[in-house]
Amino acid sequence: MADHGTADRRLRLGIAGLGRGFMAMRATLSRHPRVVLAGAADPREEARRRFAADCGAPAHATVEELCADPTLDAVYVATPHQFHAAHVALAAAAGKHILVEKPMALTLEEAGAMIAAADAAGVHLIVGHTHGFDAPILRARDLIAGGEYGAVRMITAMDYTDFLYRPRRPEELATERGGGVMFNQAPHQVDVVRLLGGGLVRSVRAVTGAWDQARPTEGAYSALLTFENGAVATLTYSGYAHFDSDEFCGWVGESGQPKDPERYGQARRLLGRVAGPDDEAAFKSTRIYGGADEPPGAFPDDPPFHQHFGVVVVSCDRADLRPTPRGVLVYGDADRHLDPLPPPTVPRAEVLDELCAAVLDGRPPVHGGAWGLATLEVCLAMLRSAREGREVTLSRQVAVPGNAPIFSRGRPDGVPGMAASPELGSR
Amino acid sequence: MADHGTADRRLRLGIAGLGRGFMAMRATLSRHPRVVLAGAADPREEARRRFAADCGAPAHATVEELCADPTLDAVYVATPHQFHAAHVALAAAAGKHILVEKPMALTLEEAGAMIAAADAAGVHLIVGHTHGFDAPILRARDLIAGGEYGAVRMITAMDYTDFLYRPRRPEELATERGGGVMFNQAPHQVDVVRLLGGGLVRSVRAVTGAWDQARPTEGAYSALLTFENGAVATLTYSGYAHFDSDEFCGWVGESGQPKDPERYGQARRLLGRVAGPDDEAAFKSTRIYGGADEPPGAFPDDPPFHQHFGVVVVSCDRADLRPTPRGVLVYGDADRHLDPLPPPTVPRAEVLDELCAAVLDGRPPVHGGAWGLATLEVCLAMLRSAREGREVTLSRQVAVPGNAPIFSRGRPDGVPGMAASPELGSR
Numbered sequence: 001m002a003d004h005g006t007a008d009r010r011l012r013l014g015i016a017g018l019g020r021g022f023m024a025m026r027a028t029l030s031r032h033p034r035v036v037l038a039g040a041a042d043p044r045e046e047a048r049r050r051f052a053a054d055c056g057a058p059a060h061a062t063v064e065e066l067c068a069d070p071t072l073d074a075v076y077v078a079t080p081h082q083f084h085a086a087h088v089a090l091a092a093a094a095g096k097h098i099l100v101e102k103p104m105a106l107t108l109e110e111a112g113a114m115i116a117a118a119d120a121a122g123v124h125l126i127v128g129h130t131h132g133f134d135a136p137i138l139r140a141r142d143l144i145a146g147g148e149y150g151a152v153r154m155i156t157a158m159d160y161t162d163f164l165y166r167p168r169r170p171e172e173l174a175t176e177r178g179g180g181v182m183f184n185q186a187p188h189q190v191d192v193v194r195l196l197g198g199g200l201v202r203s204v205r206a207v208t209g210a211w212d213q214a215r216p217t218e219g220a221y222s223a224l225l226t227f228e229n230g231a232v233a234t235l236t237y238s239g240y241a242h243f244d245s246d247e248f249c250g251w252v253g254e255s256g257q258p259k260d261p262e263r264y265g266q267a268r269r270l271l272g273r274v275a276g277p278d279d280e281a282a283f284k285s286t287r288i289y290g291g292a293d294e295p296p297g298a299f300p301d302d303p304p305f306h307q308h309f310g311v312v313v314v315s316c317d318r319a320d321l322r323p324t325p326r327g328v329l330v331y332g333d334a335d336r337h338l339d340p341l342p343p344p345t346v347p348r349a350e351v352l353d354e355l356c357a358a359v360l361d362g363r364p365p366v367h368g369g370a371w372g373l374a375t376l377e378v379c380l381a382m383l384r385s386a387r388e389g390r391e392v393t394l395s396r397q398v399a400v401p402g403n404a405p406i407f408s409r410g411r412p413d414g415v416p417g418m419a420a421s422p423e424l425g426s427r
Numbered sequence: 428m429a430d431h432g433t434a435d436r437r438l439r440l441g442i443a444g445l446g447r448g449f450m451a452m453r454a455t456l457s458r459h460p461r462v463v464l465a466g467a468a469d470p471r472e473e474a475r476r477r478f479a480a481d482c483g484a485p486a487h488a489t490v491e492e493l494c495a496d497p498t499l500d501a502v503y504v505a506t507p508h509q510f511h512a513a514h515v516a517l518a519a520a521a522g523k524h525i526l527v528e529k530p531m532a533l534t535l536e537e538a539g540a541m542i543a544a545a546d547a548a549g550v551h552l553i554v555g556h557t558h559g560f561d562a563p564i565l566r567a568r569d570l571i572a573g574g575e576y577g578a579v580r581m582i583t584a585m586d587y588t589d590f591l592y593r594p595r596r597p598e599e600l601a602t603e604r605g606g607g608v609m610f611n612q613a614p615h616q617v618d619v620v621r622l623l624g625g626g627l628v629r630s631v632r633a634v635t636g637a638w639d640q641a642r643p644t645e646g647a648y649s650a651l652l653t654f655e656n657g658a659v660a661t662l663t664y665s666g667y668a669h670f671d672s673d674e675f676c677g678w679v680g681e682s683g684q685p686k687d688p689e690r691y692g693q694a695r696r697l698l699g700r701v702a703g704p705d706d707e708a709a710f711k712s713t714r715i716y717g718g719a720d721e722p723p724g725a726f727p728d729d730p731p732f733h734q735h736f737g738v739v740v741v742s743c744d745r746a747d748l749r750p751t752p753r754g755v756l757v758y759g760d761a762d763r764h765l766d767p768l769p770p771p772t773v774p775r776a777e778v779l780d781e782l783c784a785a786v787l788d789g790r791p792p793v794h795g796g797a798w799g800l801a802t803l804e805v806c807l808a809m810l811r812s813a814r815e816g817r818e819v820t821l822s823r824q825v826a827v828p829g830n831a832p833i834f835s836r837g838r839p840d841g842v843p844g845m846a847a848s849p850e851l852g853s854r
Contacts, residue, residue, distance in 0.1 A: 207659035232634035242747035320669035
């Protein structure tokens with residue numbers, strides 16, 4: 001591991017897996033002021049070639065080779081889900097700090113082993129990116145922790161997307177292999193809701209939906225979560241590409257980009273052109289990093305708004321808080337205002353902020369291994385509750401640590417207010 | 428009871444209770460083409476005087492006297508909740524058909540007795556108005572029953588209002604006396620969700636919220652309902668007057684009137700001027716029928732849009748349906764459209780349509796006594812689930828009868844389409 005000497009030292013990060021997780025994080029990784037993109041591993045030669053050309057850093061065929069690089073501080077494990085546990089173990093054994101993509105793992109046993117491996121090696125393990133890192137969510141949590149609005153009582157979260165009709169490899173449509181919305185979308189919403197609700201989920205009652213026999217994994221769920229502190233949350237998700245809840249988010253998409261409502265039905269239309277599972281997987285392979293047909297702008301470099309995961313309303317004693325792509329709408333007893341967040345300078349910076357703060361500054365992360373395991377426990381409990389038709393009680397939950405602010409906005413003076421935002425006006 | 432001879436005969440209806448329920452129904456009652464407002468009862472002399480002047484019909488001091496009027500076909504029981512059972516029994520004994528306001532009763536025993544009384548007398552008993560009668564809800568149900576969109580899988584319903592901060596009498600803030608949102612708002616949302624989900628709720632898990640010690644009744648709830656047919660619904664309600672979900676309904680209020688978002692906080696501000704419970708009750712008494720300060724326009728005579736009860740999304744196999752004040756938004760596999768409903772000619776006509784169809788045309792009502800009892804069972808189960816911290820199984824549910832259309836739109840040819848509605852455009 002490199003020496004941690006000076007205050008402006010940068011984190012040398014290696015990427016395990018140049019797939020969609022990496023694509024979503026590419027702009028972040030290349031532009032974050034505290035991170036140097038210092039290596040990668042991927043079995044696909046075209047991805048390695050592209051990475052070497054794009055980043056001027058070595059690209060290896062295996063994660064073992066990547067972890068053997070003594071100049072790396074940390075590894076971002078963005079390989080397919082089923083490899084997370086093994087690759088985290090490899091990175092920990094090599095003394096690297098670790099950022100692992102969601103879902104952390106497919107079982108609590110795997111997640112526990114990952115935490116143990118990181119602990120044994122004395123390295124940090126952070127689970128992300130999830131939308132629980134979005135600046136408006138962190139800011140809402142800080143407003144709650146400030147105490148001005150009283151206790152959190154009720155949270156409503158809903159998100160309607162086209163998730164299930166994006167091009168998929170066969171395992172992405174098989175729940176037992178980590179496919180479907182319970183492993184790939186619920187971690188976002190659960191992370192958001194746990195952060196705002198304090199973290200300690202007591203019980204889960206959920207119903208999951210697998211409504212399309214042609215894509216036989218969960219595409220939807222409804223859940224009611226109770227918290228140890230008495231708060232309650234309802235979570236609703238549909239990835240079946242009908243109603244799009246971005247309609248309630250000012251037509252800003254998940255990645256913070258303006259969205260054209262006239263492109264209705266696009267996911268199903270594109271998918272209608274592929275002939276079957278093999279063709280679909282081949283189609284997807286052309287659209288990933290190093291592929292022939294990587295879609296431009298799928299993950300915008302400079303989104304004008306913050307990322308989000310649908311509608312979230314947090315009801316406190318003296319206000320409802322609504323994190324939005326523009327900031328946090330605060331609906332108080334007497335008046336309402338937007339607590340504005342200027343557009344992100346680096347999209348998704350928050351997850352790397354947290355990794356760098358842990359490794360370089362010694363600040364314990366919020367979204368560490370135990371946090372990630374607790375979110376996974378909720379997602380698995382949703383599956384179990386639906387399967388068994390009963391409420392499931394949890395035992396591995398952890399609280400949000402302390403009341404100190406998580407999100408340093410670093411908002412410069414004189415940023416124009418956004419009180420006249422269309423979200424507050426008539427429509 | 429008057430003779431039921433001719434096809435254009437009108438229903439002679441008496442009103443038991445000239446309170447807020449009557450005020451909300453006044454325009455409906457006076458303008459419905461099949462109803463004659465033929466009498467009333469209220470203990471307040473000023474209300475009786477006003478009614479006689481407004482309607483040119485007799486106003487009695489007691490419900491007994493009203494029911495003794497041999498010219499009446501039916502009685503609308505809109506007295507305070509705790510009197511519903513006794514007044515329904517009186518009306519049934521007098522051979523009158525009955526429309527009883529929600530909540531039907533405060534216990535299942537009372538509700539059962541009301542059904543038995545109506546059955547013994549051979550009269551119809553209909554429970555309403557609730558927003559389960561709103562034309563867009565009925566139309567959405569008919570679209571579902573038509574089968575084109577497949578099975579109902581998931582329903583999301585959310586409503587955020589200022590309910591708890593409207594002027595109240597003390598009993599309206601005491602749950603055991605029928606106060607709070609579980610008896611006064613949940614019946615709307617449960618009626619809506621049951622109609623769309625087929626009616627047969629299997630289980631209820633809910634958490635209720637009484638967050639304001641100064642108004643010590645439930646002001647909020649979250650609930651997850653499972654249905655016998657496998658569908659699931661999440662219901663969220665807050666009456667704590669912060670976020671207003673009419674923001675997601677094109678700023679159309681519950682009664683179908685345009686709403687000014689700039690009047691934020693008005694309910695709390697008005698309430699801040701009263702000195703205590705007695706003052707609040709006195710304040711409320713000036714604002715009811717026959718009072719000195721009846722608020723103009725509280726219930727618009729000619730709302731430009733349909734009534735609603737917040738956001739409702741019904742996910743079916745092949746479409747999401749969203750009832751809105753303008754019609755039903757249909758988000759299909761390939762495209763979306765608004766199934767438009769022209770503005771109502773008589774607001775809330777649907778509940779009197781159903782009463783008249785039952786009494787004059789012999790068509791069995793959808794929202795009969797057994798239906799109302801089933802909705803009450805769900806509301807009571809929500810209270811119990813919250814109190815006992817567990818899921819509650821139901822046993823008194825009834826299905827929506829058949830697949831025949833409930834809502835006859837009678838839309839005249841040439842009504843301009845509303846496909847270019849702002850709800851479908853960018854904002």
